Amino acid sequence: MRPESRLAVFVVLATVLAGLLAPVLANDRPILARVEGRLAAPALAELPIVGRLFDDPGARVVDWDAPPASLQTGATRVLLMPPVPYSYRGIHLDEALRPPSRSHLMGTDALGRDLLARVLHGASLSLLVGFGATALALLIGFCLGALAVVRGGLFDLLIVRFVDVVACFPPFVLALAFMAALGRTGVWPMVAGIALSRWTTIARYVRGEILRHRGGALWVSARAAGAGGVRLVVRHLLPLLAAPLAVLASFGVANAIVLESGLSFLGFGVSPPTPSWGSILAEARGSLDAAWWPVFFPSAALVIVLASLCAAAESAAPGESRVSRS
Amino acid sequence: MIAFLVRRVLSSVPTLVGISLLTFAVLNLLPNDPIQVWSGGGYYSAEAVEHLRSELRLQQGPAARYASWGLALLRGDLGRSMRDGRPVARVIASALPWTLLLNLCSVILIYGVAVPFGLFGASSPGSIADRLGRALLILLYAVPSFAAALLLQQWFAVRLGWLPLQGVPDRAATAAGTTVALARHLLLPTVCLALSGWALVARYARAAFRSALGREFLAVARAKGLSRLRASGHVVANTAVPFITLLATIVPGLAGGSVIVEQIFSLPGVGRLYLTSIEARDYPVVVGLTLLSAVLVLAGHLLVDVLYLVVDPRIRSGLLDESTDAA
Numbered sequence: 001m002r003p004e005s006r007l008a009v010f011v012v013l014a015t016v017l018a019g020l021l022a023p024v025l026a027n028d029r030p031i032l033a034r035v036e037g038r039l040a041a042p043a044l045a046e047l048p049i050v051g052r053l054f055d056d057p058g059a060r061v062v063d064w065d066a067p068p069a070s071l072q073t074g075a076t077r078v079l080l081m082p083p084v085p086y087s088y089r090g091i092h093l094d095e096a097l098r099p100p101s102r103s104h105l106m107g108t109d110a111l112g113r114d115l116l117a118r119v120l121h122g123a124s125l126s127l128l129v130g131f132g133a134t135a136l137a138l139l140i141g142f143c144l145g146a147l148a149v150v151r152g153g154l155f156d157l158l159i160v161r162f163v164d165v166v167a168c169f170p171p172f173v174l175a176l177a178f179m180a181a182l183g184r185t186g187v188w189p190m191v192a193g194i195a196l197s198r199w200t201t202i203a204r205y206v207r208g209e210i211l212r213h214r215g216g217a218l219w220v221s222a223r224a225a226g227a228g229g230v231r232l233v234v235r236h237l238l239p240l241l242a243a244p245l246a247v248l249a250s251f252g253v254a255n256a257i258v259l260e261s262g263l264s265f266l267g268f269g270v271s272p273p274t275p276s277w278g279s280i281l282a283e284a285r286g287s288l289d290a291a292w293w294p295v296f297f298p299s300a301a302l303v304i305v306l307a308s309l310c311a312a313a314e315s316a317a318p319g320e321s322r323v324s325r326s
Numbered sequence: 327m328i329a330f331l332v333r334r335v336l337s338s339v340p341t342l343v344g345i346s347l348l349t350f351a352v353l354n355l356l357p358n359d360p361i362q363v364w365s366g367g368g369y370y371s372a373e374a375v376e377h378l379r380s381e382l383r384l385q386q387g388p389a390a391r392y393a394s395w396g397l398a399l400l401r402g403d404l405g406r407s408m409r410d411g412r413p414v415a416r417v418i419a420s421a422l423p424w425t426l427l428l429n430l431c432s433v434i435l436i437y438g439v440a441v442p443f444g445l446f447g448a449s450s451p452g453s454i455a456d457r458l459g460r461a462l463l464i465l466l467y468a469v470p471s472f473a474a475a476l477l478l479q480q481w482f483a484v485r486l487g488w489l490p491l492q493g494v495p496d497r498a499a500t501a502a503g504t505t506v507a508l509a510r511h512l513l514l515p516t517v518c519l520a521l522s523g524w525a526l527v528a529r530y531a532r533a534a535f536r537s538a539l540g541r542e543f544l545a546v547a548r549a550k551g552l553s554r555l556r557a558s559g560h561v562v563a564n565t566a567v568p569f570i571t572l573l574a575t576i577v578p579g580l581a582g583g584s585v586i587v588e589q590i591f592s593l594p595g596v597g598r599l600y601l602t603s604i605e606a607r608d609y610p611v612v613v614g615l616t617l618l619s620a621v622l623v624l625a626g627h628l629l630v631d632v633l634y635l636v637v638d639p640r641i642r643s644g645l646l647d648e649s650t651d652a653a
Contacts, residue, residue, distance in 0.1 A: 165344035168620040172582030177616045180604040181353045299473035306468035
């Protein structure tokens with residue numbers, strides 16, 4: 001693996017980690033605190049999935065915004081704060097549009113919210129939608145593509161035609177139309193809308209690849225050994241396709257993240273307090289003439305993650321790098 | 327050639343039908359009653375709801391609704407806008423020139439910059455300039471159009487004040503002034519829309535020119551005494567096909583991208599119309615535009631196929647043979 005692609009993979013993994021751990025990395029609640037004599041972890045309680053384990057009703061009612069002095073006395077005291085001691089939703093109007101400084105590394109937005117905290121939290125949404133929509137598109141694309149070859153005949157023709165039709169719609173337009181028709185905005189409609197417009201590439205690829213194997217030695221011997229259609233595809237053909245599909249999927253994640261941030265930018269994503277890189281940029285439009293940092297940092301995050309995803313996918317693609325290594 | 331064209335157009339008829347079916351299905355069959363949405367949860371009188379219901383033919387079944395909608399569509403009747411009652415076709419027609427102009431400029435800009443860039447990279451592969459250029463292209467490919475739009479707006483319109491922030495020129499200006507003003511207004515949107523296409527085309531251009539530059543016909547042409555310029559004409563002719571294929575890849579992205587770019591730069595094109603119609607729940611216009619974008623992409627594929635015939639005599643003769651075989 002070349003150093004550039006190792007860096008790219010590292011950036012992607014770091015972003016995934018940052019997204020998952022965002023509530024611990026950037027929060028105005030402490031990671032560890034003593035509440036009425038008991039240990040509590042209010043920041044950990046906001047983690048996805050495992051958060052419930054750390055939920056403590058006593059810690060929920062504490063006003064962590066209170067002056068530090070009052071928190072350090074008595075039974076309640078802060079033991080460990082997150083590295084970025086701000087929440088993505090903590091509005092401080094007196095701190096509005098502060099340029100990047102030591103206390104706010106990326107500055108603050110027009111409502112005085114710390115941009116670093118918002119960009120970190122935005123990562124979780126972008127990646128959730130990016131990976132979620134790609135997984136869904138892979139599932140739909142693989143099933144339909146494989147089914148077309150295994151069933152063949154009229155069924156194949158119908159699926160090919162259907163893929164042709166869906167592929168005619170520009171992805172962004174189709175995702176918007178789907179969400180408009182659904183009459184709902186938010187994360188899951190967005191995942192469904194993006195997947196709906198992204199599965200055709202995968203279906204075409206899977207169909208073409210499996211078609212090459214039909215009637216071949218692998219196909220005939222698996223059939224002769226009594227393998228049914230599902231077993232043939234899943235046990236014998238899927239492993240062959242896994243590597244190229246992973247490459248397609250990384251490009252797909254990059255595309256889905258662009259679509260997600262575009263949809264969020266236009267206001268079709270999550271509702272306001274929750275940040276997404278697209279919605280942070282949309283809010284930054286209001287202070288375009290006063291500050292550069294609300295535009296620059298989310299854009300930079302997007303560009304770095306997207307470029308890394310593309311570079312990582314490219315280095316894994318069969319081609320120059322693979323040949324030169326072996 | 328004409329026979330091929332006719333066959334090609336006929337073969338896209340099922341796809342057209344599929345496009346209309348899918349558009350209709352996505353926007354009409356999802357569990358979302360437009361009247362419920364418009365009335366804001368039941369503030370309309372019973373008569374008004376009944377009137378709207380018959381206007382939208384909601385009391386009929388989906389198949390009957392599709393049939394009557396499709397028949398009207400064949401006559402070019404897309405219904406009327408729910409906002410101002412104008413025919414949808416006319417609403418779209420008034421916005422379409424802006425989008426076509428913007429996209430045409432972007433395609434010209436994409437190829438005008440990317441092809442020389444690729445040629446330069448291919449003529450000095452592995453040089454520092456080539457490697458820097460490739461890294462720059464990957465980076466540019468990753469800049470979403472709206473992020474680029476905000477950064478460019480901030481720098482060129484707000485900071486430096488060289489270009490207008492958004493909008494289109496007034497009608498009052500003189501003819502010569504209008505062209506300049508139009509160019510000034512369209513420059514930033516065109517660049518934003520062209521960014522990702524640049525990277526894509528330049529990469530292909532570099533690879534295609536590299537393989538063409540190593541081929542024997544070039545040495546032969548030069549040995550025969552053809553000038554560098556004439557010889558590079560042969561190189562371009564030999565690499566034209568992948569560029570045309572790329573056009574088919576780029577166009578849907580442009581169509582989607584212009585939704586955002588038009589919105590940011592307040593250009594009154596179909597992309598902006600699409601968004602405002604979605605926000606106003608103006609379903610007839612949304613349906614019409616969804617249909618239009620898919621049909622335009624399909625027309626793009628058709629155009630690409632025709633361009634193949636124009637640039638590559640091998641394909642031309644191959645297809646003509648095939649059509650005479652069929653006859």
